[in-house]
Each structure stands twice: as structure tokens, then as C-alpha cells.
Amino acid sequence: MDTYDGFWDRIARKYAAQPVDDVPSWEKTLDHIRRYLTVESHVLEIGGGTGSSALKLAGDAKDILSSDLSYEMVAIAEEKRAAANEERVRFLQGVAGDPQLRRDGGYDAVIALNLLHLLPDPPQSYRAVREMLKPGAVFLSKSACLKEMNIFVRMAIPLMKLVGKAPKYVQFFTGAELEQQLRDSGFEIVESCRYPTGGTTHFIVARRPN
């Protein structure tokens, strides 16, 4: 992505130092993801950040390739992997949909947590993800649906961009619009819910049809 402004690399160390802001929601999301994995699953994560989720899920799949646009995020993830001596997870720099992330035979699951609203061209990435999945396999995503947030949050984002406190690409969609974009990109919606309940963050399971 030649127009990347380096935002995520600049903030990576600070991001890594921050505690997860809602641990129960995160644990619930991971448990929900586990329902779709088996110890035979080949898993790709996109926008995996510093690898916290991939490392937590390591024992629930055969292997996990966790990728991220930011070299610095990947470097931190790799430090954590080495410290944990975890061999079932690999970390690789790559944008969502990057052909280098493909796996011969396809993946059983692709995971995207807190990413979809940050993609420059979401439908293009969804179509690429679809092609990387085996027929019948699932795309598991948790996304901030910014269009459902209050007006103050929505107005703050362009201002934050101006002062370098928000990334270049921020997409505004509702949960219903996100589901429709996934359908338009060739997925079937299997389920959709919110963590925390009633919030604006949607957990969506979409399947590549057989």
C-alpha cells in the first residue's frame, strides 16, 4: 500500500504498552472464535497488531499466520512469540488481501479484529479474503461500526486525522451496512452479535459458500 502514512508504525510501541480496554469482551470474542476452530484448522489473521489474540488462540488451531500492515507491530508480536516460545504462530508483514498471505489449499478461518473500519478499500479486501478461504470456511470479524457512534465521536475523527492522531483510512459503516458489504463480496452471514451487548462493535461470522 504505497499511500500508507506510517501511522501504525509510529504508534506501535505505545499501542503495545496499553492494556486491553475491555478484557471480558475480548475473552468473549476469543471464545466465540474458538467455536469455529479445530486443532486441525489453518488460520490466517489480518491486521493482527502485536499478536495478542493469535498467541491466545495458538492452542486452538493447527497453525496461525498472523499478518499486519505495520512492520513495527509485527516486530513486537515476534518478540512476544519468542518470549512465549510459541511455535504454532507465525507473524508476517502484509496488508489485508496481500497475495503473499495465500495458502495452498486455502484457510479454514480468517480472523480480523478491530480492522475492517481501517481498510482503504474494504470490498476489495473482503473479496481477497474470500479467495483465500476454503469453500465453506469462515471469516470471523469484530469491527467498530463508527456510523452507529454518537455525533461527537464521528466529528472528532477528521480532526484527529488533521493532527496525526488517527490513521489515514477510517471507514464509517453501520453493522447492517457491513453485513451487506460482506454479502456483496460473496459471503453468507452466519451470525452477527455485539460485544459488549448493545454496543457499536459487531462480531460477524461470514462464510464462503460451498
Ligand SMILES: C[S@@+](CC[C@H](N)C(=O)[O-])C[C@H]1O[C@@H](n2cnc3c(N)ncnc32)[C@H](O)[C@@H]1O
Ligand atoms: C486497531 S489495531 C487492532 C490490532 C489487533 N487486531 C487488535 O485487535 O488488538 C489495527 C491494526 O490493523 C493494522 N492495519 C491497518 N490497516 C491495515 C491494512 N490495510 N492491512 C493490514 N493491517 C492493517 C494496523 O497496523 C494495526 O495493527
